Amino acid sequence: MADAAALIDATLPDLSYALDTCARCGFCKVVCPTHPFGGGFEAYSPRAKVHYLKELREGREELTPEWVDRIYQCTSCERCAEVCQTDIPLVHVWEAARSAAVKLGLGPMPAHKKLRVLTEQFHNPYGEPIEARERWMQPHHRPSARAELLVFAGCTAAYRMPPMLQTGVTILQRQDIPYAYAGGREVCCASPFLRTGQVEMATALVTSNIDLFHELGVKRIVTACGGCSKTLRFDYPELARTTGRSWDFEVLHFSQVYGQLLREGAIRPGRRVDKVVTYHDPCHLGRSQGIYDEPRSILRSIPGLRLLEMEHHREESRCCGAGGGVKANYPEMAAAIARDRVQEAVATGAEVLVTMCPFCQASFAQALKELGSSMRLAGVEELLLESLE
Amino acid sequence: MRAPWPILEAALGKAVTGDPQLLRAYDHDLGEMPRALLSRLRTRPDAVVVARSPADVVSTLQVAARLGVPVTPRGQGSSGYGGSMPTRAGILLDLSALTKVLAVDEAAATVDVEPGVVWNELSRTLRKRGLDVRTLPTSAPSSTVGGWFASGGVGIGSLRYGSIRDAVLEIDVAGLDGRVATVVGQDLDLHHQTAGILGVITRLRLACRPAEEPRSFAVRLPEAEAVPALQAAAERDLGAYSLSIQSAGYLAMRARLDRGAGPPIAAGFLGLLTVSSPGDPAAVERAVAACGGALLDDSVAAHEWEDRFYPMRVKRLGPSLLVSEFLLPTERFPETWRAISRALRREELGLEAFAARGGRMAVLVYALEDAGHWLYPVRMARALAPVRIALRRGGSVYTPGLWFAWGARSVLGEARYEAVVAEKRRVDPAGLLNPDKVLGPRLRGLPLVDASRLLALSAAFASPLSRWLAPRPVR
Numbered sequence: 055m056a057d058a059a060a061l062i063d064a065t066l067p068d069l070s071y072a073l074d075t076c077a078r079c080g081f082c083k084v085v086c087p088t089h090p091f092g093g094g095f096e097a098y099s100p101r102a103k104v105h106y107l108k109e110l111r112e113g114r115e116e117l118t119p120e121w122v123d124r125i126y127q128c129t130s131c132e133r134c135a136e137v138c139q140t141d142i143p144l145v146h147v148w149e150a151a152r153s154a155a156v157k158l159g160l161g162p163m164p165a166h167k168k169l170r171v172l173t174e175q176f177h178n179p180y181g182e183p184i185e186a187r188e189r190w191m192q193p194h195h196r197p198s199a200r201a202e203l204l205v206f207a208g209c210t211a212a213y214r215m216p217p218m219l220q221t222g223v224t225i226l227q228r229q230d231i232p233y234a235y236a237g238g239r240e241v242c243c244a245s246p247f248l249r250t251g252q253v254e255m256a257t258a259l260v261t262s263n264i265d266l267f268h269e270l271g272v273k274r275i276v277t278a279c280g281g282c283s284k285t286l287r288f289d290y291p292e293l294a295r296t297t298g299r300s301w302d303f304e305v306l307h308f309s310q311v312y313g314q315l316l317r318e319g320a321i322r323p324g325r326r327v328d329k330v331v332t333y334h335d336p337c338h339l340g341r342s343q344g345i346y347d348e349p350r351s352i353l354r355s356i357p358g359l360r361l362l363e364m365e366h367h368r369e370e371s372r373c374c375g376a377g378g379g380v381k382a383n384y385p386e387m388a389a390a391i392a393r394d395r396v397q398e399a400v401a402t403g404a405e406v407l408v409t410m411c412p413f414c415q416a417s418f419a420q421a422l423k424e425l426g427s428s429m430r431l432a433g434v435e436e437l438l439l440e441s442l443e
Numbered sequence: 444m445r446a447p448w449p450i451l452e453a454a455l456g457k458a459v460t461g462d463p464q465l466l467r468a469y470d471h472d473l474g475e476m477p478r479a480l481l482s483r484l485r486t487r488p489d490a491v492v493v494a495r496s497p498a499d500v501v502s503t504l505q506v507a508a509r510l511g512v513p514v515t516p517r518g519q520g521s522s523g524y525g526g527s528m529p530t531r532a533g534i535l536l537d538l539s540a541l542t543k544v545l546a547v548d549e550a551a552a553t554v555d556v557e558p559g560v561v562w563n564e565l566s567r568t569l570r571k572r573g574l575d576v577r578t579l580p581t582s583a584p585s586s587t588v589g590g591w592f593a594s595g596g597v598g599i600g601s602l603r604y605g606s607i608r609d610a611v612l613e614i615d616v617a618g619l620d621g622r623v624a625t626v627v628g629q630d631l632d633l634h635h636q637t638a639g640i641l642g643v644i645t646r647l648r649l650a651c652r653p654a655e656e657p658r659s660f661a662v663r664l665p666e667a668e669a670v671p672a673l674q675a676a677a678e679r680d681l682g683a684y685s686l687s688i689q690s691a692g693y694l695a696m697r698a699r700l701d702r703g704a705g706p707p708i709a710a711g712f713l714g715l716l717t718v719s720s721p722g723d724p725a726a727v728e729r730a731v732a733a734c735g736g737a738l739l740d741d742s743v744a745a746h747e748w749e750d751r752f753y754p755m756r757v758k759r760l761g762p763s764l765l766v767s768e769f770l771l772p773t774e775r776f777p778e779t780w781r782a783i784s785r786a787l788r789r790e791e792l793g794l795e796a797f798a799a800r801g802g803r804m805a806v807l808v809y810a811l812e813d814a815g816h817w818l819y820p821v822r823m824a825r826a827l828a829p830v831r832i833a834l835r836r837g838g839s840v841y842t843p844g845l846w847f848a849w850g851a852r853s854v855l856g857e858a859r860y861e862a863v864v865a866e867k868r869r870v871d872p873a874g875l876l877n878p879d880k881v882l883g884p885r886l887r888g889l890p891l892v893d894a895s896r897l898l899a900l901s902a903a904f905a906s907p908l909s910r911w912l913a914p915r916p917v918r
Contacts, residue, residue: 077473080519084584084585
C-alpha cells in the first residue's frame with residue numbers, strides 16, 4: 055500500500071501538516087451527523103478518520119474498501135471543521151482523501167458513479183433532458199440576451215425544487231434588474247463531483263461553465279442553491295487557475311441580492327404574512343460562506359412574520375443530511391438526519407420551516423412526509439414575494 | 444466482523460465488534476506517546492462493545508468475568524493519561540453512547556445522568572430547566588460526565604464549587620459479578636480518579652447550580668505574586684465563579700495564530716475572573732488594584748470567555764504539544780513558576796491555570812513539539828520537569844491514569860490509596876477491571892518495572908538532555 059501512502063501524501067500537500075495538529079479532543083465526533091450511523095464505533099468519527107489518514111500516510115495502515123466507505127459517509131456539513139480546536143479544514147481533507155481513493159480505483163461509491171454517467175450524457179446528475187433545464191421558467195420570465203448578472207439555476211432548483219429560483223427571478227424582474235440565463239448551455243456546477251472526489255469530471259464541468267460565463271460576458275453570477283454558490287465561490291477560482299482560465303466574476307447567493315435590495319430600500323415588504331416560521335441554515339450557505347444574517351434580515355423585514363430559532367442554529371446548525379453525496383449513496387442515513395432536523399424544527403412550535411437551499415428543501419419535503427408532519431415548507435424568497443404582492 | 448468470543452457476541456449482538464479496522468481507533472487516547480513505549484503494551488483491544496444501556500455494561504462485565512479477559516472502560520478518550528487505553532487488549536467498553544439525562548430534580552437542584560453524557564450538552568439541557576452544571580472541564584464540548592469523575596479534576600467553576608468530586612452525590616457502579624451497587628458519601632472516593640478499576644459507572648447524580656448569566660472581567664497581572672492574591676480575593680471577597688490564568692508566553696503563542704491579535708499582555712499574566720451577572724465591577728476593580736493588577740477592556744473578557752474551551756489551539760504551531768499538568772497550593776505558584784521557567788528557559792513556554800476552592804489550582808504548562816521528530820522520545824521527557832518541580836513544592840500529579848500511576852499516592856493520599864488497593868483485592872482479585880491503571884502496571888518481559896515508573900525513570904535521566912534538544916523558540 056505504498057502507492058496509497060504516497061498518493062495521500064501527494065493529494066494532501068497542504069493538509070499534511072494540518073493532520074499532524076489534530077488534538078484528538080473529539081469535539082468533531084460529538085457534532086458529526088453521520089458518526090452515530092456507524093453503530094457508535096469510534097472509527098466512524100472525524101477524529102478517527104484523521105488518525106487513520108495519518109497512519110495511512112506513514113504506511114502503517116492500508117487503504118481498504120471499508121475505510122473508503124467510511125470516508126464517504128460524510129455530508130460535508132463542516133460542523134467538524136467549525137468546532138475543531140486546531141482549525142483543520144476537515145472537509146477539504148475528506149475531499150482530498152476521496153480524490154485519492156478515486157485515483158486508486160477504490161472510489162467513488164456506486165451511486166456516485168451513476169451520477170457521473172448521467173451527467174456525462176445529460177449535463178445534470180438527475181438524468182433529466184438537457185432541453186428541460188429551462189422548464190422551471192414561468193411565462194412572465196424574460197431573461198436578457200446580454201446582462202451583467204447571470205442567473206445560474208443549478209440542477210436541483212431547475213429540475214426538482216424550482217420555487218426558490220422562480221421567486222428569485224420574479225423579484226429581479228419586478229425590480230427591472232436585467233439578468234441573463236443560459237438554459238441548456240449551463241451544466242452542473244460540479245459540486246457533486248468535487249465533494250465525491252471525482253475531480254476529472256468536475257474539472258470538465260467547471261471549465262465548460264467558466265467558458266460559458268466568459269462567452270456571455272457576465273460579471274456577476276447569482277444562484278438560489280447553497281451548494282452551487284459555495285462551489286462557484288470557492289472551487290471555481292481555484293480550478294480556473296489550474297486550467298489557465300481567468301476568473302473575475304462575483305458570485306452571489308439570492309439572499310445577498312434580496313438583502314441589498316432591502317438595505318437600499320428598493321423593495322419594501324408591506325403586506326402582512328402572519329406566520330410563525332423557523333429558519334434552517336443550509337451548511338454550504340452558513341458555515342461555508344458565513345451567510346447567516348441576510349436570510350434572517352429578510353425574514354425580519356416581513357410584517358407579521360415571527361421567527362423562532364431552532365436549538366441549533368447559525369454556526370451550530372444541524373445538517374439536512376443530503377450533502378457530500380450522502381443522499382445519493384446512503385439514502386437511509388440522509389433521510390434519518392433530515393428527520394432529526396425536522397423534528398428540531400417542529401419542536402420550536404413554528405408552522406413553517408423555511409430555508410434558502412433547494413437541496414435542503416428537497417430533503418425536508420421527504421422528511422415531513424415520512425413524519426406525517428403538518429409543518430409547511432417554504433423558501434425565504436417565497437415569503438418575501440408574498441409580502442411584496 | 445465477528446468478535447473473538449462467541450458468548451460476547453451472543454450477549455451484545457451488534458453492539459460488539461472484532462473488526463481489526465474498527466479496533467484500531469481505540470488503541471490510543473489524546474496523548475502522543477512514543478511508539479517504543481506503546482509497543483510494550485497491548486493497546487489494541489480484541490473486541491469493542493458500544494454499550495447502549497446499563498444492561499449492556501452489566502452483560503459485558505459478566506462475560507469478561509466468565510472469560511477472564513480484561514475490560515477497559517472509555518468515555519470519549521479525551522484525556523492524555525492513558526486511563527481509557529487498553530494495556531492488555533481484551534474488551535474495550537465504549538460508554539460514549541450512554542447519553543441519557545435520566546432525571547432532573549429542580550427542587551433539589553440535582554440531575555441523574557448516564558456516564559456518556561457530554562458536559563456541554565448537559566449544561567444546555569439543564570439551562571432549559573433553570574439549572575446548570577456546577578463545574579466543567581475545558582474539554583466540555585466532548586468529554587463525558589463519567590469520564591471526568593473517573594479521572595478527576597478541576598476546571599471552569601471550580602473556584603466556587605470545587606472539583607468534580609464535590610459535584611457528584613451518588614453513582615451506580617456495575618461490578619464483574621453483574622451487580623449494580625449505588626455508592627454514596629465517603630465511598631465515592633474509591634471511584635473518583637480511579638479510572639474504573641473498581642467497577643464501571645452506569646449512573647451519576649450531580650448537584651447543580653441555578654442557571655445564571657456569567658459576567659467576566661479580564662485582568663492584567665504584572666507578576667506571579669499577584670496570582671495567589673487575586674485568587675484569595677476572588678474566593679473570599681467576590682464570591683467569584685471561576686478564575687483562570689494565562690501566561691504572557693501562552694498569549695504570545697495564541698497571538699501568532701491570530702496574526703498578532705490578542706490581549707495586550709507583554710509580561711506577567713492575563714486573568715479571567717468570572718462572577719454571576721451583573722456582578723460588582725467596582726468591587727472587582729478594587730480587588731484587582733489591590734493585587735497590583737488592572738482591568739482590561741470588556742471585549743477582551745468576552746473574547747476569552749467565548750474561547751474558554753479551546754486551550755489547544757496553539758498546537759497548530761507545534762504540530763504537537765507537550766502538556767504538563769499538576770495541582771498546586773496557589774500560594775506556591777510564584778516560586779513554582781519561576782523554577783519551571785528557569786528549568787525550561789531555552790524554550791517557549793505557555794501556562795494556563797484554573798483556580799480551585801480552598802487555595803489550590805490546576806496548572807497546565809505547554810511546550811511546542813513535533814511528535815514526528817526522531818528525537819521526540821527523548822525530547823518529550825522534559826514534560827515531566829514541571830510536574831517534578833511542583834511535587835517538590837507541595838503539588839501533586841493531576842490524575843494517575845496509566846502514565847502517572849507512579850504518582851497515585853500523591854494524588855489520592857495514603858489512606859485513600861490503601862483503601863483503593865484493599866477494594867481492588869476484594870472486587871477484582873484477577874485484575875480484570877482496567878488493568879495497570881492507577882495502581883501501577885507491569886510490563887511484559889519487565890516484571891519488576893511498570894510502564895509509568897519506566898516512563899518516569901527514563902524521563903528523569905533524559906530530562907537534562909531533552910532540555911538541550913528541545914525545539915528552539917520562534918521569535
